[in-house]
Amino acid sequence: MSFTDWLVFFHIASAFALVSALVTFWTVAIAARNVDRPVDSLRYFRIAKPANVLVAVGTVGTLIFGIWLAIDFDAYKVWDGWILIALVLWAISAGTGQRGGKNYMEAAKLAGRLDAENRGGESSAELKALLQNRNAMWLNIVSSVAVLLILIDMIYKPGA
Amino acid sequence: MLAAIRPDSWNFPLLLHVFGAMLLVGGLVTAVTALILGWKRDAAAYTRFAFWTLLVLVLPAYIVMRVGAEWIFSKENFVEGEEPDWIGVGYITADLGALLLLITLIVTGIANRRLRRADGGTSVLARIGAVLTTILLAAYVVAMWAMSAKPG
Numbered sequence: 569m570s571f572t573d574w575l576v577f578f579h580i581a582s583a584f585a586l587v588s589a590l591v592t593f594w595t596v597a598i599a600a601r602n603v604d605r606p607v608d609s610l611r612y613f614r615i616a617k618p619a620n621v622l623v624a625v626g627t628v629g630t631l632i633f634g635i636w637l638a639i640d641f642d643a644y645k646v647w648d649g650w651i652l653i654a655l656v657l658w659a660i661s662a663g664t665g666q667r668g669g670k671n672y673m674e675a676a677k678l679a680g681r682l683d684a685e686n687r688g689g690e691s692s693a694e695l696k697a698l699l700q701n702r703n704a705m706w707l708n709i710v711s712s713v714a715v716l717l718i719l720i721d722m723i724y725k726p727g728a
Numbered sequence: 729m730l731a732a733i734r735p736d737s738w739n740f741p742l743l744l745h746v747f748g749a750m751l752l753v754g755g756l757v758t759a760v761t762a763l764i765l766g767w768k769r770d771a772a773a774y775t776r777f778a779f780w781t782l783l784v785l786v787l788p789a790y791i792v793m794r795v796g797a798e799w800i801f802s803k804e805n806f807v808e809g810e811e812p813d814w815i816g817v818g819y820i821t822a823d824l825g826a827l828l829l830l831i832t833l834i835v836t837g838i839a840n841r842r843l844r845r846a847d848g849g850t851s852v853l854a855r856i857g858a859v860l861t862t863i864l865l866a867a868y869v870v871a872m873w874a875m876s877a878k879p880g
Contacts, residue, residue: 573877580876584753591754592761595781611773615761622757719750723743724736 572640579633583719586626590665590712592619597672597699597708604696606679607688613676623669627662630718631655649727654718661714668707675699738803745796749872751789755781756865763836763858767850772843775854778861779840782833790829794822817874821867828867832860 593616600612634654638646645651675698682692734742759778766774797818806815839853 569877569879573879577873577877581872584750584872587750588754588757591751591785592758595755595758595785599777608773611765611770612777614765615758615774615777618757618761716747719747720743723746724739 572637575633575637575640579630579637582626582629582633584626585622586630586715589619589623589626590715592616592622593669593672593708594712597705600699602696603699604691604693605689606682606692606695609675609679609695609699610683610688613672613679616672623665627658627665631658644728650721650725653726654721657714657718657721661711661718664707664714665711668704668711671698671701671704735803738800741796741799741803743796745793745800748789748791748793748796749868749875752786752793753865753868753872755786755789756861756868759786759836760858760861760865763854763861766854767858771850771854772840772846775836775840775843775851775857778854778857779833779836782829782836782861786829787833790826794826797822812878814874814878818871821871821874825864825867825871828860828864832857832864835860 596612596616596619600609603609603612634651635646638644638648638651675695678692678695678698679688682688682690682695759781762774762778762781766772766778801815806812835853836857839851839857843849843851843854
């Protein structure tokens with residue numbers, strides 16, 4: 569296997585890591601949507617923990633290995649239209665995903681605090697409101713749609 | 729940069745294949761995490777979550793991935809018996825993976841049922857489900873390596 573083959577593999581593996589993280593976040597977000605007890609929400613936040621690592625690895629990895637590949641491949645240039653589109657979509661996805669994720673981090677902190685105060689089994693309206701926050705949900709939708717558009721852009725390569 | 733330039737008619741089947749594969753791996757990562765977390769505590773809740781993830785997400789994602797794979801394979805016109813090695817790796821992991829996925833679904837489903845009735849405790853079947861799901865995930869990571877780096 570050539571060096572370029574490994575670059576392709578790491579680029580695609582990063583993309584899989586990113587999408588895997590998004591899938592976990594969405595599954596957890598949907599499952600925890602009607603949860604109001606900290607002890608129940610903490611169970612879901614534990615499932616999402618490895619996804620926090622995957623999203624960081626995937627976001628950084630797709631960018632680094634993607635640019636590296638664009639430099640390595642003679643047929644492509646970093647300033648090709650479809651690559652620039654991917655970079656813009658990557659920035660949108662990373663920005664909105666980070667902002668949307670903050671809400672869930674706040675919810676996790678609140679659930680942890682309530683559980684530490686031995687109130688883990690009690691309903692919390694504040695926790696429920698955070699888990700059902702519409703702005704956060706829309707930010708995550710935008711982030712995920714941007715990732716889907718990157719995938720379409722990578723396969724169709726408009727203008728290449 | 730998923731592949732070099734290819735005929736436009738190949739793009740949609742490839743998109744379907746890759747999108748399905750990404751959802752499949754993502755669903756497996758989620759289910760594995762839940763089943764491993766349920767190994768020592770809250771087995772009933774984690775097994776239920778993992779079972780529904782496997783049933784509602786992983787199984788349909790597998791079908792999308794497999795349909796896309798067969799569609800793009802039919803377009804590539806490989807000579808029978810002379811297909812590259814990575815195609816073989818893809819077929820083996822996809823077909824054995826389907827069998828393993830069905831077994832995992834049954835095992836995790838029974839574990840989910842038993843844990844719900846028992847109202848707590850741990851389950852050997854849920855642990856077997858965790859091992860099977862981990863093997864399945866590892867197999868698809870190997871398939872992803874073969875599909876992307878295309879050795880041979």
